[in-house]
Amino acid sequence: MMRVRYPVLAFLGAALLCGCVSSIDQVTKTGQSAVQMRSYQERAFDTADKEQTLRSVIATLQDLNFVLDKADLDLGMVTATKLSGYQLRITVTVRPRGDAQMLVRANAGYEEEVVKDLKFYRDFFTALEKSMFLTAHEVD
């Protein structure tokens, strides 16, 4: 009898523990530190031209089969969605870094999760490099 009871109790205990986490906490949940995320979501390009950088980002996203959702030059941001049997949403921001560089940050969401795959972001920046004719520098 005891053999049966312990796993059941353990399961109930675990369920209770999980239950204590409110789904509203998802609003501020990150899962990774901001520094960690930025290390693979961010790259710097040697150009001071914000508009041209954004236009290159847009062209790259179109090459990757995305359809745009939003674009804003003043805020330096673009959001786009890719449908290919799955739904993938990406936001790319562009802002000046010093006088001679633009900092490009991409973050993507798939299903109910943030995309944390390093290769995913690396592929994006590789495609962007080709479109910009510039090298993407890792940011410390």
Next chain:
Amino acid sequence: MRALGARRHGWAGAALVAFACLFGGGCQTLPDTAMELPPESLKLRQLQTRRVEGIGETALLAATVGVLQDLGFNIDESETQLGVIVASKKRSAVDTADIVSSSLESLFFSMLEALLSADHESEGDINFDVTQRIRVSVVTRPALDSTGQPRADAQVIRVTIQRLVWDDEGNLTRAESVEDPKVYQKFFDRLSKSIFLELQAE
């Protein structure tokens, strides 16, 4: 004995994987190649892109909005400074050929099922696509002259289209980008007429 042990192990492994999948929020993961340039990207770019002579960027955007309106799209977003227009429309996705083929298919399978099994519990459900949401993004940029400088009187325009399709029970059946050359050809045909009108109005 040893073989039996191995088999048991196999079952336990399979059960574990199934369990992990259930709690991992489904087995579906993002394909590894999601952000790689697809091999057909150059071909797609060609059929989605046109070069337009004798028009400024803003006038071209205005002409594009006209075409989108002609086609019944609503404009969701625009950013003239970046040459971006986003539009969408919700329409019927009922395809008569599709319904006939799925009905025939379903009839065939229920007959097959009836032949193979004694109990007739076949549900006979026929689902077909009923609604779709079509989204278009149009992006323009100034064409470059021989020295690489942007021209004020020539533009390059690229259109990308995608759609989501739902069946009669409200399930999402398709999430795809539209890659049919005919669709883009028709769009650009309409656009050249709209550009003509736009230039006349100037």
